[in-house]
Amino acid sequence: MEEYTFSAEDIAEFRELAGRFSRQTIQPYLNSEFSDGDMSKIDGIISAGKQAGLWADRENSLGIWGTDHSHAALSLEMLSALASSCAGVAVLFHSNGLAQRIFYDGGGSSGLPLLCALQESERPPAARLFLSHNTTLKDEDPKGVLTRYFVPVPEKSGALITFTRRNGRIALVLFELNKSVLKEERVRERLGLRACPLSHFHIAANATGLTLSEEATDLLRKGWYMHWLGLSAIAVGIARGALKAAREYCRQRYQGGTVIRDHDAIQTLLVNAQTALYTAESMLQHNRTLSDISPAHLTQAAMTKLSVMELCASAVTDSLQTFGGYGYMEDFGMEKRLRDMNTLRTMSGSPLYLRRLIFELSEEL
Amino acid sequence: MESLEDKLRMPNAAKRLSAIGRWLVDVRPLTLWQRDTMTLDRGARKWRKRALDFSRRHIRPVAFEADYHHKNFDVLPLMNLAARNGMLSVLMIPPLGRASVRPYLKSAVFQAALIGEEFSVESGGIGLLFMAHYLGLAPLLLAGHIPTYVRHYLPLQYKSKTEHPVLMAFAITEPQAGSDVEHTEGGAKARLVTTAEPCDGGYRLNGSKVFISNGKIAQKLTLFAQIGQEGLDSWTCFLLDKEMPGLSVGRQERKMGQRPSDASEIILQDVFVPHKNVVGKLRDGWAINKNVLNYSRPVVGAMALGQARGAFERTLEFCRETFLGDKRLLDYQDVQLQLAEMIIQLWAARSMVWHSCSQLRSNPSASAAAKVFASDTAYKVCTMAMELMGDHAYLGKYGVERALRDTRLAQIYEGTNQINRLAIIEQQWDVELSAEPS
Numbered sequence: 001m002e003e004y005t006f007s008a009e010d011i012a013e014f015r016e017l018a019g020r021f022s023r024q025t026i027q028p029y030l031n032s033e034f035s036d037g038d039m040s041k042i043d044g045i046i047s048a049g050k051q052a053g054l055w056a057d058r059e060n061s062l063g064i065w066g067t068d069h070s071h072a073a074l075s076l077e078m079l080s081a082l083a084s085s086c087a088g089v090a091v092l093f094h095s096n097g098l099a100q101r102i103f104y105d106g107g108g109s110s111g112l113p114l115l116c117a118l119q120e121s122e123r124p125p126a127a128r129l130f131l132s133h134n135t136t137l138k139d140e141d142p143k144g145v146l147t148r149y150f151v152p153v154p155e156k157s158g159a160l161i162t163f164t165r166r167n168g169r170i171a172l173v174l175f176e177l178n179k180s181v182l183k184e185e186r187v188r189e190r191l192g193l194r195a196c197p198l199s200h201f202h203i204a205a206n207a208t209g210l211t212l213s214e215e216a217t218d219l220l221r222k223g224w225y226m227h228w229l230g231l232s233a234i235a236v237g238i239a240r241g242a243l244k245a246a247r248e249y250c251r252q253r254y255q256g257g258t259v260i261r262d263h264d265a266i267q268t269l270l271v272n273a274q275t276a277l278y279t280a281e282s283m284l285q286h287n288r289t290l291s292d293i294s295p296a297h298l299t300q301a302a303m304t305k306l307s308v309m310e311l312c313a314s315a316v317t318d319s320l321q322t323f324g325g326y327g328y329m330e331d332f333g334m335e336k337r338l339r340d341m342n343t344l345r346t347m348s349g350s351p352l353y354l355r356r357l358i359f360e361l362s363e364e365l
Numbered sequence: 366m367e368s369l370e371d372k373l374r375m376p377n378a379a380k381r382l383s384a385i386g387r388w389l390v391d392v393r394p395l396t397l398w399q400r401d402t403m404t405l406d407r408g409a410r411k412w413r414k415r416a417l418d419f420s421r422r423h424i425r426p427v428a429f430e431a432d433y434h435h436k437n438f439d440v441l442p443l444m445n446l447a448a449r450n451g452m453l454s455v456l457m458i459p460p461l462g463r464a465s466v467r468p469y470l471k472s473a474v475f476q477a478a479l480i481g482e483e484f485s486v487e488s489g490g491i492g493l494l495f496m497a498h499y500l501g502l503a504p505l506l507l508a509g510h511i512p513t514y515v516r517h518y519l520p521l522q523y524k525s526k527t528e529h530p531v532l533m534a535f536a537i538t539e540p541q542a543g544s545d546v547e548h549t550e551g552g553a554k555a556r557l558v559t560t561a562e563p564c565d566g567g568y569r570l571n572g573s574k575v576f577i578s579n580g581k582i583a584q585k586l587t588l589f590a591q592i593g594q595e596g597l598d599s600w601t602c603f604l605l606d607k608e609m610p611g612l613s614v615g616r617q618e619r620k621m622g623q624r625p626s627d628a629s630e631i632i633l634q635d636v637f638v639p640h641k642n643v644v645g646k647l648r649d650g651w652a653i654n655k656n657v658l659n660y661s662r663p664v665v666g667a668m669a670l671g672q673a674r675g676a677f678e679r680t681l682e683f684c685r686e687t688f689l690g691d692k693r694l695l696d697y698q699d700v701q702l703q704l705a706e707m708i709i710q711l712w713a714a715r716s717m718v719w720h721s722c723s724q725l726r727s728n729p730s731a732s733a734a735a736k737v738f739a740s741d742t743a744y745k746v747c748t749m750a751m752e753l754m755g756d757h758a759y760l761g762k763y764g765v766e767r768a769l770r771d772t773r774l775a776q777i778y779e780g781t782n783q784i785n786r787l788a789i790i791e792q793q794w795d796v797e798l799s800a801e802p803s
Contacts, residue, residue: 035619123689123755150756189433189761191770255544257554265783313748317773324543324781325576328621328774329628335621335770342751342769343759350755352699 006071014074018081021052026085035330036194037086045089046155054078056097058111065097065226067104070290072226076233083237084244087340088195090237094230095152095196102223103161106172106212113155115177117148117162117201118223124349127360129170130221130298140165145182146203150348153197160201161212163220172216173209180207192339193347222293227348228305229287235312235344236284239277239319242337246270246319249332253323260322269322273315280311299361306354309345316341397708401715408465412455412476416483419450428488432767435624440494440582447495448530452480456499456506457522473506474499474660475722478667482715485671486678489771490625492668497578497626498525499664501533503657504587504602508645516641517604521585534583536574536631537654543576545597546589547658547780549791552597552651559633561590561601567639568592570603573615573632576778580629581614583607588631589650600650604642611636622770659727662779666718666739669775670711673743676750676768677707683754683763694753703753707746714739730792733785740775740782747772 006014025048032038049055049063056063064075075097083090099116118124140146148162160181161174175181180203187198203209213219247270250261260266283304289297320327320334327334345351371377376392395403402413423446431438447453451463455476458464464476477499485492502525505518524531537546545555559572570590577586584607592599605612615630645653681704684694694700721728721735747769751758759766776782790798 187760191759191766254541256551321781325777328777330619346751346755346758351752353755
């Protein structure tokens with residue numbers, strides 16, 4: 001597999017490409033009756049994403065988390081650009097790319113649409129799983145049902161890849177969905193990111209699955225590393241979109257006989273949002289590699305998610321506040337950003353979990 | 366056999382004290398809710414308990430439906446039931462209302478604030494349904510105008526006790542004047558569109574109001590309009606009946622939360638309002654409006670507090686039932702620290718709200734401070750609750766994400782929290798901030 005290296009100009013071009021896609025393809029999807037967009041158009045967005053080369057698969061290996069590059073910045077910039085319009089759509093692209101990348105890095109070669117279930121229980125793994133080469137792991141009960149929670153379902157897929165404990169080690173296994181799955185339980189009413197379907201999968205006890213990699217601890221680490229950085233990039237995108245929308249609104253809206261941008265109270269909110277966003281962007285830029293993800297890298301990614309989410313949540317709520325009552329209504333898209341942001345914040349690793357993990361991983365280093 | 370740790374716990378350790386020593390320490394096994402309730406007058410205690418009971422029995426079972434499927438949820442049976450139980454008539458003492466006399470004489474809105482908190486624990490939107498009704502009634506009370514009392518306030522209060530109350534709404538916000546009608550400096554330059562032109566026998570009202578809570582379901586509105594084009598200084602409060610020709614309900618906003626209560630546009634096209642429906646005196650509107658806000662802001666704080674308490678209670682239940690490894694979430698120290706922080710924040714917010722309700726005459730600074738502190742705190746507590754629940758936090762069935770959506774509105778309505786902060790400055794300016802030290 002040939003890997004390309006990218007200059008800052010190259011990355012800027014990809015960012016611009018994703019930005020155009022965001023404005024021209026995702027934005028119209030949001031102009032519907034509901035602030036979460038018209039779900040019937042999601043398939044069209046994915047098709048367009050494939051044509052634009054943003055949707056990673058066998059043919060688009062330069063897309064988001066595509067296999068032909070080992071530089072995280074490319075994918076992170078593109079995710080932020082998509083999320084500035086719709087974070088739910090960005091999560092779709094992110095989840096697909098992550099599944100493809102783990103699959104190919106794990107030795108897969110089928111070119112199927114895939115789901116990736118990183119989360120082996122109702123919450124992310126404990127630190128010892130990320131360091132399992134020193135640990136004896138208990139195999140998952142062969143008689144029990146294997147359940148994978150909160151799995152993003154980017155498109156109708158033929159297979160699900162997941163990490164499971166086999167022979168005392170962490171293995172990467174592929175399950176065919178039609179044969180293996182006892183039940184797919186769709187997660188319905190929820191706060192945000194509604195453009196991206198989520199499901200719990202209950203996999204039959206007798207489903208053996210295809211073992212792609214017998215020792216996949218490194219891949220597990222890499223998966224979570226990419227996941228947390230990807231979600232952080234999406235948070236940055238939401239905050240950028242929110243701040244941009246707030247600035248535009250503040251230039252047009254009059255109160256007290258003047259545009260509200262001239263009010264000190266509004267300027268304070270905007271500056272606070274801008275500063276929080278800048279700090280989050282700076283932090284995200286420190287995480288660049290996609291090769292040889294060590295526990296130290298994973299710790300950094302966990303710290304990045306922990307901090308970036310806080311900063312971006314603060315930027316989004318400050319931006320929303322400038323809209324007054326209109327910020328709370330669906331028309332301006334700000335309430336959607338707030339909902340999406342708060343979903344991301346607790347998704348796949350809440351602050352409480354991350355703090356514990358960072359401590360435990362740091363103790364081992 | 367009792368362990369050393371058990372012996373060291375205060376209830377056991379206190380047994381060794383002398384009788385006076387034991388009396389000086391309160392180690393009774395009471396919840397924080399019970400302790401707070403015990404500090405109240407008997408009448409207020411009664412309403413707090415009744416509201417809690419009503420909320421759990423009648424609001425909790427419908428809270429999810431009322432939010433997620435709010436378009437199909439009929440709120441009127443619930444409101445009628447609540448009215449029959451006295452929940453809509455605590456802005457007046459018997460025989461016309463049902464407020465307990467002693468706490469009412471300390472603060473007219475305190476009992477409403479207690480109900481607002483308890484109802485909002487289960488559903489912020491349903492809490493708003495009731496509090497918006499009180500808000501609609503408030504100008505009639507606060508105008509301090511005997512003819513208004515006799516003609517309108519007392520009959521409406523009486524109806525509020527019955528199974529078929531006349532539901533009220535309060536209408537000040539205009540499309541181009543949100544914060545402006547809640548703050549003096551902005552008010553002077555506000556772009557108002559709702560006008561009242563004098564005519565034979567009364568006034569003709571034209572214009573529109575937006576974001577009116579309960580605008581769709583209310584039967585009567587207290588609505589503010591400028592006289593001719595005279596500006597906010599001429600603002601006058603009118604009591605409008607929904608049946609008046611020319612009055613219609615326009616767009617209903619699609620909100621992030623508090624969805625059981627509609628936020629509607631009110632359109633006025635040559636609506637004739639007779640002289641007798643002027644609330645208070647002509648051109649009293651601005652002062653009445655400001656005073657209504659003084660009384661309503663602590664209630665908004667109480668509602669926010671209730672929403673956050675709901676998030677806390679549901680999270681606590683989750684932490685009790687959920688295991689991480691071989692321990693319940695509740696048994697982890699970092700979880701305990703976070704829960705303790707939430708309790709502290711909620712307690713502090715309640716103290717502010719109750720303090721601001723502790724005087725018969727409202728204090729603008731105390732009202733604004735209570736609203737700002739309680740609403741900011743509530744949002745913070747809801748985000749902390751979400752942290753504890755991880756991925757489950759964003760699922761609708763747990764009700765924590767609903768509390769977060771609901772409580773975000775408290776930082777915006779009744780004047781954004783920025784406007785409320787400036788209200789404190791305005792109130793304290795001459796006497797304290799810009800004055801030379803004495």
